[in-house]
Amino acid sequence: MTTDQIICLLCFAFLTVGYIWRKLPMGVTALTTMALLIVTGCLEPKEALGLFSNSNVIVMVFMFIVATGLSRTQVTNKLSSLVYKISGGSFTVCFLGYMIVVLLLAQTGMSGIAVFTITYPFIVSMCEKFGYSPSRAIFPFAMVVVTAGSVLPFGRSAITYVQDNGYLEAYGFDLSQYAFGMLDRMKVKLIPVILIAAYSLTVGFRLAPKQPVLSTNGVKAKEKKEKPPLPKFKEACGYIIFFGVLIALMTAQKTGFQPWVIAFVGAVLILVTGVLNKDEAIACLPFKPMTMYIGAFAMGNALVSTGTGDLIGTLMVKALGGTTNQYIICAFFFIVPFLMTQFMSNSSALNILRPLVLMACASMGCSPLGPYLCIAMATSLGFLTPMANVTIPVAMSAGGYDQKAILKMGLPLALGISAFFIFWIPFLFPLWP
Template sequence: MPAQTIICLTVFVITLILYMSNKFPLPLVSMTAMGVYVITGCLAPADALSCFSNSSVIIMGSMFIVAGGLNRTQMVHKVTDLAYKISGGSFQKGMILYCLVTLAIAQVAPSAILIFSICYPLVADFCRKNNQSPSKAMFSIVLISICTVTSLPIGSGATSYITANSLWETYGITFKEGMFDPMLVYLPTIILSVLFAMFYCPKVAPDYGSLYTDVQLKQMKEQKPLDPFREFMGYGIFVAVVIAILFSEKLPATIPTWMICFIGAVLTILTGVLSEKEAMQALTMPPIFLYIGSLAVGNALVASGAGTFLAEAIQSILGDNPSKWVVIILFWVVGFIVTQFMSNMALYSALTPVVLLMCATYGWNPTGLSNMLFKATFTSYLTPLSTVAIPLCMAVGGYKQKDLLRMGLIPALTISVANILWVGFMFPPC
């Protein structure tokens, strides 16, 4: 193993230990890891600097402000009152309702961070009205946001099979995937993640109280309703941003997703929905720095050759005539474990060629294996390194690393076993 890879993995393990110890702020740990990677040559200075301008960083910061603008309006309270009425004042029934709403939004919104940004202000206000801590609910919402995004043949999920078939052709694979095939492979993850979010996670989640300071609570009580124009703009900007993201593929290439969110944040301030001071309060920096550092850690793992080392290790383990059960278990375990520490899309993109090459070599139908790998890499919520939605969830839920493991480990293990058995019996590579 090259020395650079050894250094990178050593720093990575130390970073994880510090995450678990909870002795230092998580953003400090991740940013320190970035600095060490640069100093040791595992990460080029230019690559480290690019993490600050990463599109996800801009999206996160911008959506903080846009969501803050929505929070400033009366819409959140109106939705909360409606949910409170439908649930009869029951927190559990309200959580079931919001979990189903999140599942529906996840089928049309293209990313977990967007889904969670839409839902968490509504859920936080519902918690306030029920005298419950937001920490009891936020993990449930992010769990569904990550695990079920575009899982049903609705929106972009309705055309994913076309992309898959086109990709398979480039590898010489003659099998064809149908529109409903991905959804059928995803069923264990969809069902289990929603059930755990509804009934298990709220019970084991910590209770950190209000999560608001006395000053913030006083400011919330003293805030006067916005005038009709700013109230309308608070709604309109948020809805416009969401719709623009949903149809971003139809927009000119000069208007990427991060620009949509950025424009929404600027308009929120320019129209007076949020004052400059309120916007800065909404722009919560710790999760942003946590993600920047986490992004650098993932980039260093790739740049140091750890990704290549992983792919070669998989091929050497499988050998020339691998057992189909071994293949299924191995790819799920590798995808599930590694996705906790690096970008899920980056990992999926890195492992997909290995899966397709193997299927082409052995004449296997990749429907089960390929879609299972996608879900393995999107069962990513046990560490702040996994996906950008987790640092945001940790901020609004007040979570520590140990809380993520406490709430998420049993659902993750259950989902893992269910997927392996489901694919092995129903969609085996053959």
């Protein structure tokens, strides 16, 4: 183990303990960790500076302005009243309706953070309509957002299998013998996503804190209600801009526009048309989740660039030994990425482990389909720490959660769904057919 790798692990321990201990604000802990990585040479200054202009950060910032602009209109009141009426006054039915909307949006190619910032103001309004604190629903809702991608075979999800087959071919597998079909991910993931939604509606809601543990930073429906309604022109602009941004994000792959450009233009239009004034726009900027995400992303980059992630992945794959039990193999290939993705981005964990898993399958002479899906599904369950997914620090800030609160809500779900996947995937895709 190199000096850089030891330092990287110590910084990682500092970040983890800091999030749990909370003697410093979590954003301060994240940026302190980033500073330590830069000073010790584990992270290049140029790379660190680039994180502040990361496209996810830009989307996060400007989508907050667009979402707050919509919240300034009467749409959340009107839509919440309509959903309330349709649901027959049932909180569960109302909450389920918003989850179905998220499931559909997540298949279009929109990022999780875009889906969350668009939809969570409606969750806030819904909670207030039923007399609950938003802290009861925001994180359970966020768990559905994080895990809802690549379930139904339309939008970007319809071509995911082509990319998967490309990786198989690149590592020497014969596609006439081993290849994914368009519906394979749906077969694996649809039941777990339904279970995640059911858990979030019931157990997750009950385990959520009745009031925020920490101060919140997000769209607050009550504050908006106290302000006078917008003039008709500005009200209409709020609707048109928001839904225009939504459609543009859904069609971004076809039009070629970058999501951050769409969010940026939408935010500018919100200001130009007067839906929000400059003070309202500044007040809604998500500084806390932004700093948490930047620090967490810095930690993930350092794990990758120093080879620490590769080292961990290689050691764990070697630990598999010579077993031929497909459930033990799939459990191993699931648990390793599941743990890794809680502390670095899911794409980083997936990119580190994908070649190792495919090479291990080639060496064992087994089908790569099951193990490949294990790492893909495991890295989609990144919701136990703010380092796991950009949506999580935003949800923590909006709902006023600390690390202990999200572990209380998320850990039982993560363990249960992981156990389901470990038995479900090799049942559908045996390693030795």
